[in-house]
Every structure is written in C-alpha cells, then in structure tokens.
Amino acid sequence: MSMEGLDRLLGAEVVSASALHGGDLSEVVKVALDDGRVMAVKRGPKVATEARMLQAMARAGAPVPQVLMQAGDMLCLEWLPEAPPTPETWEALGASLRALHATTGDGYGWAEDYAFGRLPIRNATTESWPEFWARQRLLPFLPSLPMALVRRLEALARALPDYLPEAPPASLLHGDLWTGNTHFGEGHAWMIDPACYCGHAEVDLAMLELFGQPHPAFWTGYGPTEPGREERRPFYQLFPALVHLSLFGAGYQSMVARLISSARV
Structure with missing residues (x-):
C-alpha cells in the first residue's frame, strides 16, 4: 500500500504502518498518523460496497467500526481496541446480533453484488427464500465441483422448499459471521468484515457454529431460536463450506x- 497516497488522502504524515493478520481476501494495515490518529486501512476492489454495508449495520444499531473515509479502492476504519472475550462481551455480541436481525428488508438479497476475493457473491433479490438460497448461494458453485457432488447438490437445491421456510423475516445479516469476524474489547464486542444481505436470521447463527461454538453466554444474549434450527443448519453451512x-x-x-449428507435430502 502506498504510504504517499495515504498521506495525500488523510492530510497527515504516516508515521507507521504494519500489516495485520487475516488479510486473506484483502490487504489490511494498521496506520498511525503524526496527528495522533490510528486507523485500520483496507484496500480492495469492493471496499466501497463494504463501507455501505458497515453503514447499514450502524444504522441498525449494530456495533461495527466507524467508516472514517472511503476513496477509490481504499477504506479507512476506526481502530478498535482489543481485549480477551468474556462471558459479558459474548452476551453483548448475542444481543447485538439479535438487534441486527430485527432490522428487515423487503426481499431476500442486497442492492449490489459482493465478492470474497476473486469469488463473486450474487445478491439479486427474490421473494422466495428457498429460491434465493438455491440460485444465489448454492447453484453458482456447480461448475467447480466434481460430478458426484454436482448431482447431490442439485438434488438438495431442488428439495429446499421442503426444508427451508418460504418467507421468513428478511433480516439484515452480517453474512460472514465466523469468530474471526468478531472483535472483542474491554466491555465491548464488534462485528467486522461484513458481507451483508437480507435473509433468514439462522444463516448468521449457522456460520458462527461452522468452525467452532460461541460461548454459551452468546445464546443468553441472542435469546430463543426457532424450532427446527438444528435440522436447517447444514443447509446454511453449505454456502461457507463451498466458499472455502x-x-x-x-x-x-x-x-x-x-454437510450434504447431514441435510438428509
């Protein structure tokens, strides 16, 4: 990342810049300026979309880093302090996610497409939730799968109306909520690196459980979930598994x- 370019955009001299871990899909740098400001600076082709997603989450009351500036392929974000998670901050994360999911849209999807690195993510809206999950989240991966998995995934996609609700509330989703996209500070919990769209709230919960389990206090904060969630979970975990x-x-x-086997279609 060009420090000279940052100097011009931010109107201050960069005194230090260090790459952060976790930048698999975009470049992320901690930047300190000579006027005392510290920020996280991301660069990538979709940072303008990410800025709009963060702002939508903030309007919904979700704890996210503040967007300080976005220009071209650069996004400057509030620097978040870090501390080990506690039961209290896990509970706060659960309550914040419940509040985010209480914000709903008119259909399933998002106003613009997104991407995870080189992988496009389609967000064209539909009125049917099973149709959205099949068309925009599962079937786009068919060309890259071995034939044995192609047949099984096609069968699963056809069966989705029998297993997923037709019209759940179109909750505002983080969209990529694994533990690496949570951030804990002293008494605070934030959600970072969103891939927002509107859909069934269980999508975020299933993703959070894919690579581990949140602290039990998270569920205290989030509150009750819908009957049958465990049976639907593998359908929702399939998308991030296919992304990986x-x-x-x-x-x-x-x-x-x-996960296809666990869906028992």
Whole structure:
C-alpha cells in the first residue's frame, strides 16, 4: 500500500504502518498518523460496497467500526481496541446480533453484488427464500465441483422448499459471521468484515457454529431460536463450506460432502 497516497488522502504524515493478520481476501494495515490518529486501512476492489454495508449495520444499531473515509479502492476504519472475550462481551455480541436481525428488508438479497476475493457473491433479490438460497448461494458453485457432488447438490437445491421456510423475516445479516469476524474489547464486542444481505436470521447463527461454538453466554444474549434450527443448519453451512472449497482448495471437499449428507435430502 502506498504510504504517499495515504498521506495525500488523510492530510497527515504516516508515521507507521504494519500489516495485520487475516488479510486473506484483502490487504489490511494498521496506520498511525503524526496527528495522533490510528486507523485500520483496507484496500480492495469492493471496499466501497463494504463501507455501505458497515453503514447499514450502524444504522441498525449494530456495533461495527466507524467508516472514517472511503476513496477509490481504499477504506479507512476506526481502530478498535482489543481485549480477551468474556462471558459479558459474548452476551453483548448475542444481543447485538439479535438487534441486527430485527432490522428487515423487503426481499431476500442486497442492492449490489459482493465478492470474497476473486469469488463473486450474487445478491439479486427474490421473494422466495428457498429460491434465493438455491440460485444465489448454492447453484453458482456447480461448475467447480466434481460430478458426484454436482448431482447431490442439485438434488438438495431442488428439495429446499421442503426444508427451508418460504418467507421468513428478511433480516439484515452480517453474512460472514465466523469468530474471526468478531472483535472483542474491554466491555465491548464488534462485528467486522461484513458481507451483508437480507435473509433468514439462522444463516448468521449457522456460520458462527461452522468452525467452532460461541460461548454459551452468546445464546443468553441472542435469546430463543426457532424450532427446527438444528435440522436447517447444514443447509446454511453449505454456502461457507463451498466458499472455502472454491477459495482454498480440495481440503474442504469432505466438509461439503458431510454437510450434504447431514441435510438428509
């Protein structure tokens, strides 16, 4: 990232810049300026979309980093302090996610498409939730799958109306809520790196459970979930598993196969 370019945009001299861990899909740098400001600076082709998503989450009352500036392929965000998570901050995260999900849209999807690195994410809206999940979240991966998985995924997509609700509330979703996209500070919990769209609230919960389990206090904060959520969970976890298979290789093929089997279609 060009420090000279940052100087011009921010109107102050960069005194230090250090790359942050977790920048698999975009470049992220901690920047300190000579006027005392510290911020996280991201660069990538979709940062303008990310800025709009963060602003939509903030309007819904969700704890997210403040967007300080967005220009071209650069996004400057509030620097968040860090502290180990506690039961209290896990509970706060659950309550914040419940509040986010209480904000709803008119249909399933988002006003613009997104991407995880080189992988496009389609967000064209539909009125049917099973149709959205099939067309925009599962079937786009068919060309990259081995034939045995293609047949099974096609069958699962056809069966979605029998397993997913037709018209759940179109909750505002974080869209990529694994533990790496949560951030804890002293008495605070934030959600970072969104991939927002409107859909069934269980999508965020299923993603949060894919690579581990949130602290039990999270569920205290979030509150009751819908009956049958455990049966629907593998349908929703399939999308991030397919994303990982596409981006990071065949090591995730067994996860995809296991989730298709768990769906029991």
